Amino acid sequence: MLKVYNYNQLSATEIQKLTLRNTDAGNEIRETVENILANVKQNGDVALREYALQFDKVTLDNLFTDENELAKLTERVSDEQKEAIKTAYQNIYKFHKTQFRQEEKVETMPGVTCWRELRPIEKVGLYIPGGTAVLPSTFLMLGIPAKIAGCKEIVVCSPPQKDGKINPFIAFVAQLLGVKEVFLVGGAQAVAAMAYGTESIPKVDKIFGPGNQYVTKAKTIIQSTTVTAIDMPAGPSEVLIIADESANPVFVAADLLAQAEHGVDSQSVLVSTSQQLIDETIAELEKQLPILPRSEITKKAIANSYAVFTADLLEAMDFSNQYAPEHLILATDNWKLITEKIINAGSVFLGNLTPESAGDYASGTNHTLPTSAYARAYSGVSVDSFVKKITFQHLTSEGIKSIGKTVEILAELEGLQAHKNAVSVRT
Amino acid sequence: MLKVYNYNQLSATEIQKLTLRNTDAGNEIRETVENILANVKQNGDVALREYALQFDKVTLDNLFTDENELAKLTERVSDEQKEAIKTAYQNIYKFHKTQFRQEEKVETMPGVTCWRELRPIEKVGLYIPGGTAVLPSTFLMLGIPAKIAGCKEIVVCSPPQKDGKINPFIAFVAQLLGVKEVFLVGGAQAVAAMAYGTESIPKVDKIFGPGNQYVTKAKTIIQSTTVTAIDMPAGPSEVLIIADESANPVFVAADLLAQAEHGVDSQSVLVSTSQQLIDETIAELEKQLPILPRSEITKKAIANSYAVFTADLLEAMDFSNQYAPEHLILATDNWKLITEKIINAGSVFLGNLTPESAGDYASGTNHTLPTSAYARAYSGVSVDSFVKKITFQHLTSEGIKSIGKTVEILAELEGLQAHKNAVSVRT
Numbered sequence: 001m002l003k004v005y006n007y008n009q010l011s012a013t014e015i016q017k018l019t020l021r022n023t024d025a026g027n028e029i030r031e032t033v034e035n036i037l038a039n040v041k042q043n044g045d046v047a048l049r050e051y052a053l054q055f056d057k058v059t060l061d062n063l064f065t066d067e068n069e070l071a072k073l074t075e076r077v078s079d080e081q082k083e084a085i086k087t088a089y090q091n092i093y094k095f096h097k098t099q100f101r102q103e104e105k106v107e108t109m110p111g112v113t114c115w116r117e118l119r120p121i122e123k124v125g126l127y128i129p130g131g132t133a134v135l136p137s138t139f140l141m142l143g144i145p146a147k148i149a150g151c152k153e154i155v156v157c158s159p160p161q162k163d164g165k166i167n168p169f170i171a172f173v174a175q176l177l178g179v180k181e182v183f184l185v186g187g188a189q190a191v192a193a194m195a196y197g198t199e200s201i202p203k204v205d206k207i208f209g210p211g212n213q214y215v216t217k218a219k220t221i222i223q224s225t226t227v228t229a230i231d232m233p234a235g236p237s238e239v240l241i242i243a244d245e246s247a248n249p250v251f252v253a254a255d256l257l258a259q260a261e262h263g264v265d266s267q268s269v270l271v272s273t274s275q276q277l278i279d280e281t282i283a284e285l286e287k288q289l290p291i292l293p294r295s296e297i298t299k300k301a302i303a304n305s306y307a308v309f310t311a312d313l314l315e316a317m318d319f320s321n322q323y324a325p326e327h328l329i330l331a332t333d334n335w336k337l338i339t340e341k342i343i344n345a346g347s348v349f350l351g352n353l354t355p356e357s358a359g360d361y362a363s364g365t366n367h368t369l370p371t372s373a374y375a376r377a378y379s380g381v382s383v384d385s386f387v388k389k390i391t392f393q394h395l396t397s398e399g400i401k402s403i404g405k406t407v408e409i410l411a412e413l414e415g416l417q418a419h420k421n422a423v424s425v426r427t
Numbered sequence: 428m429l430k431v432y433n434y435n436q437l438s439a440t441e442i443q444k445l446t447l448r449n450t451d452a453g454n455e456i457r458e459t460v461e462n463i464l465a466n467v468k469q470n471g472d473v474a475l476r477e478y479a480l481q482f483d484k485v486t487l488d489n490l491f492t493d494e495n496e497l498a499k500l501t502e503r504v505s506d507e508q509k510e511a512i513k514t515a516y517q518n519i520y521k522f523h524k525t526q527f528r529q530e531e532k533v534e535t536m537p538g539v540t541c542w543r544e545l546r547p548i549e550k551v552g553l554y555i556p557g558g559t560a561v562l563p564s565t566f567l568m569l570g571i572p573a574k575i576a577g578c579k580e581i582v583v584c585s586p587p588q589k590d591g592k593i594n595p596f597i598a599f600v601a602q603l604l605g606v607k608e609v610f611l612v613g614g615a616q617a618v619a620a621m622a623y624g625t626e627s628i629p630k631v632d633k634i635f636g637p638g639n640q641y642v643t644k645a646k647t648i649i650q651s652t653t654v655t656a657i658d659m660p661a662g663p664s665e666v667l668i669i670a671d672e673s674a675n676p677v678f679v680a681a682d683l684l685a686q687a688e689h690g691v692d693s694q695s696v697l698v699s700t701s702q703q704l705i706d707e708t709i710a711e712l713e714k715q716l717p718i719l720p721r722s723e724i725t726k727k728a729i730a731n732s733y734a735v736f737t738a739d740l741l742e743a744m745d746f747s748n749q750y751a752p753e754h755l756i757l758a759t760d761n762w763k764l765i766t767e768k769i770i771n772a773g774s775v776f777l778g779n780l781t782p783e784s785a786g787d788y789a790s791g792t793n794h795t796l797p798t799s800a801y802a803r804a805y806s807g808v809s810v811d812s813f814v815k816k817i818t819f820q821h822l823t824s825e826g827i828k829s830i831g832k833t834v835e836i837l838a839e840l841e842g843l844q845a846h847k848n849a850v851s852v853r854t
Contacts, residue, residue, distance in 0.1 A: 027652075084836035091535040091830075098533055099543075106525055108518040108791035116526075119770055121804050137837060169840060206804040220651040224660075225454075229804035233651075254852045257845040293844050342817065343546055350821040355849035358822060361837040362830055364535035365818040376632040377548050377656035379816045389806045390769065391792040394777040395785060403518075403789055409511035410564060410788040413596060417720050418684040422782035425681045 002270070002282050003306040007315055010308075018306070019323040021235060021267070021372040033188045033217045040192035045199045051189045058164040063200040064181045065166040073171035082172065085136065088362040089176055092144045095364030099383035100148050111399025116389045120150040123202060124386060125194030127209030128158040128170060130186060135210075136169035141366050141381065142208045143177040149386035154179055155194055155204050159186025187211070188218035195222045203228075208381065210234045210368065231381055235372035236265035239356055240325035242316045242338075243281075245274040247331035248352055252277070253284030255329055258357050260301035261294045269323065270307040271316045278307050317341045324375040327356045346375045400426050428729060429697070429709050434737040434746060445733065446750040448662060448694070448799040460615045460644045467619035472626045478616045485591040490627040491608045492593040500598035509599060512563065515789040516603055519571045522791030526810035527575050538826025543816045547577040550629060551813060552621030554636030555585040555597060557613060562637075563596035568793050568808065569635045570604040576813035581606055582621055582631050586613025614638070615645035622649045630655075635808065637661045637795065658808055662799035663692035666783055667752035669743045669765075670708075672701040674758035675779055679704070680711030682756055685784050687728035688721045696750065697734040698743040705734050744768045751802040754783045773802045827853050 005018070039047040045063060052060045065073070077085075105115040126142045129135050139156070146154050156179055158170055166174075166182045174182050183201055185193055191211075197203030206229040207219060219230040239259035243252050256268040272278050285302065292298055310316040317338050320328060324344035332338075335350045342348060346369030349356050359365045368381035395403065404427045411419035432445070466474040472490060479487045492500070504512075532542040553569040556562050566583070573581050583606055585597055593601075593609045601609050610628055612620055618638075624630030633656040634646060646657040666686035670679050683695040699705050712729065719725055737743040744765050747755060751771035759765075762777045769775060773796030776783055786792045795808035822830065831854045838846035 081836060081840055084833045084840075087830075087833045088837060091539070094535045095533050095541045098531065104525065106522050106791065108521045109514075112518070112785070112790050114522045114791040116809070117766075117769075122770055133841060133843070135841060137841065224647040224651045227800045227803065229801070250852050251849070254845065254849040258843070258849040261843055261845040288845075288848065292848075293842070298845065339544075339819070342544075343549055344815070345817050347818040347820070350819060353824060353827045353853055354820055354822040355827075355834075355853060357834050357838060357843075357846040357849045358539070358827075358830055359818070359820050360834075360846060362833045363539050363820045363822070364533065364541040365820050373654045374656070375815065375817075376654065377815070379814075380818060382543070382816065382818075384811070384816070387806075388771070388802065388804070389809065389811070390772050390802075391774040391786075391807060391809075392766070392777060393774070393781055393786050393790045393792050395781040395790070397780060400780045400782075400785075403514075403785055406511045406514045406789045407782075407784050407787075409508060410515060411784060413508055413511075414560060414562060414564065415720070416560070416685070416688055416784075418681065418688040418715075418725065419784040419787060421715065421719075422678070422681040422685040422784045425677050426780055426782060 001285055001302065004278060005306060005308045007308050007310040007319060015322060029213060029217055033214055033221060036188040037192045037218060037221060040189050041196045048185050048189055048193060048198060052160060055187060056160050058160050060160060060164060060184055063185065064183045067180045070171040070174050073165060073168045074175055076168040077172045085172060088140055091362050091364040092140055096145045096148050096383050109402040111396035112403050114391065114393045116391050118387045119390055120387055121205050123153040123204040124151045125155045125204035125207040127190055127207065127211055127215060128156060129211050130159040130167055134167040134169065136173045137361050137367065138209060139170055139173040141368050143173065145381065145383045146386050147177060148383050151386055153202060155202050157183045157185045157190035157194060160184040188214040191215060191218035191222060195226055195228045231368065231385055232370055232374060232378050237262045238267040238325055238371055239327040239329060240269040240271060240320050240323055241329040241331050242320060243270060243272045243277050243331040244313060245277060246333040247277055249277055249280035249284045251352060252281045252331055253288050255355055256285065257288055257292065257298055260298045261292060264297055264300040266301040268302065268305040271310060271319050272307065273310055273312055273316060275309055278309060313338050314341065324373040326369045326371045326375060329356060344375045346370050346380050428712055430733040431705060432733060432735045434735050434742055442749060456640060456644055460641055460648060463615040464619045464645060464648060467616050468623045475612050475616055475620060475625060479587060482614060483587050485587050487587060487591060487611055490612065491610045494607045497598040497601050500592060500595040501602055503595040504599045512599060515567055518789050518791040519567055523572045523575050523810050536829040538823035539830050541818065541820045543818050545814045546817055547814055548632050550580040550631040551578045552582045552631035552634040554617055554634065554638055554642060555583060556638050557586040557594055561594040561596065563600045564788050564794065565636060566597055566600040568795050570600065572808065572810045573813050574604060575810050578813055580629060582629050584610045584612045584617035584621060587611040615641040618642055618645035618649060622653055622655045658795065658812055659797055659801060659805050664689045665694040665752055665798055666754040666756060667696040667698060667747050667750055668756040668758050669747060670697065670699045670704050670758035671740060672704060673760040674704055676704055676707035676711045678779060679708045679758055680715050682782055683712065684715055684719065684725055687725045688719060691724055691727040693728040695729065695732040698737060698746050699734065700737055700739055700743060702736055705736060740765050741768065751800040753796045753798045753802060756783060771802045773797050773807050
């Protein structure tokens, strides 16, 4: 069921191969996506209506669901569901709120003062997937930091459901966030609409959100050909669990399966110092998997997964850092001993009582995270992703005197006389 | 000399056209760059030596300058120059040091604790341009935050000079930073080498640094096709100066020229509430420009520049926010009245005694900044650019009880049963 490797018997090349994920899987669909982008750029709303008919099988009168319709749709959400969404909202808000912090001024030389100020990105676009799985949690994860940052315009796109309307849970989150309309557009065409603007949909400065390979390819093309930024490239979701003999195989198996049910290309990796734990976890997988509603998908993802046996936790951490997982679970009572050794990971779940699904929904951390080893250089989405940090500097007459000579010499040695003059005329 | 527009007579379309910069200027060179990337990926050092001969006109024995050679080269740097570089180093260090700050833990619910920890990006690649202009200041601006972040491996590439060695100022900065070797590679091939790795040059996780259009195109291709990140896409440099009647036309002209001398595609924009200031600045440009060593380049850049007359400072700021300048100078004694209105800018220079060149070299702020309106969504380089912020969460047994029900309901409504199970098995 789960392939098992022995870390000490793996060559560097084999480890590299095991930790490799395809980061440009969608390259064969580039042309299709480029055509969609070009069509939306040129034909705007007309193209969007065509794609709604072609891909979502609905004829749309309006390309958006307005405030009144949103309110009506929320009637389909039960009180218990509303409470759960509100609790998640509060936790996510509480944690992200601490990320918005103005910084202090620094006097680097007498009369030379420097600092940074946070400014919201004015116009942001949130893409909320809504094909086979509708993800209101993603809307919370993107909408809350956008509100905290103070973004002036929050444009939201999500594919229309079969009834030509937006999903009721999405509608309820929109209400909580104070978002007054949701655009009924999905896929690469949604990314195109927010990057170029159409008659109905405003052009934005940065596009956020996960999606299928068409959405991701569209985002990376937009990022490299226009001034519109993206949050990060996103590949299939993944988890790496480091477990020792203190771990519970029932919990470990449940966590591996939670990851695997996302999609057939998801990956669940177990790295353990205990051969017994590996064996018992595999036995548990065989028990828990068949009774899952998404067992077909999950089974394929598990076939795409593996376990690695290591001599100790440090070796396990070594493998994990090479893998650079989106989600890292430390299923050990000894997690305090190894957290400092974490170099590459998106979000970390500490100890045997912290399942990844807590962070997926409600612990407070963000679930929009770097996959496919992007965690080597990227962080997950946070309030930082919705602001710019602008540097400021002010020189007094004392300041220009303190720094003047230094600037003149440096400009001179780089051969930039006009740079030197800009100081000289002032001193 | 400088075209002058009246803001109130400009239509929205005209303003949009004025603020537009070409963000994909290098698209016609895409094929050339893709060939270079493929060649380096396949042939490694052999390809790098070929390009050194072809582009830099030197035959290289070693692809790097080592510690001993670096030390020898620094003998060509005068004591005065060394002092100036050290002063800049100290100021940049002092300001950037404050950006490295661990964050506090947040208890979002009883027993549910979340926080972020900073981790350096392990392997970073710095590209230091060294063609017609050699820029040791850029090496300071990238190397200092990399050191503060604690990056384990700092790979530096810069084109070889005519003597087949590295520029002595670059060598001196390397010494200050404790960088033990500098690779003699420039252009798109340097980006390729750091993205894919060669026999001599290590593969890195993120590539930083400005460069010509080949370098920039290589960076954007790497970003969209590999897991290697880049700092930001970089276009030609630019300044926007907001000036009122309190500004000094001699200073304003000097600042416009300092920007213009960078390259023929640089842009210097003056936005002023005073027609007299505009006239006097143009007269000053005619005085100062002809005597510059780089007057030919500067003249062409000024021809590519313009002035806008506005009714008041708020209107001026409005234009500036639409332009989203890399450098924004507030040449007015009233700068305190308008800094809050700044939405989009890379770095801001406040008052009549703060020239851009102070920030280019030594005030302490970073000079690697978003150009071409990327300031709408991007920030300049900082310590943030060299770290990941990894989220952590820990649940106690009280924690999993507090949050369990919420997670179960949310997993259920998204149709993800295994996500729900991961909680249920624990409660």
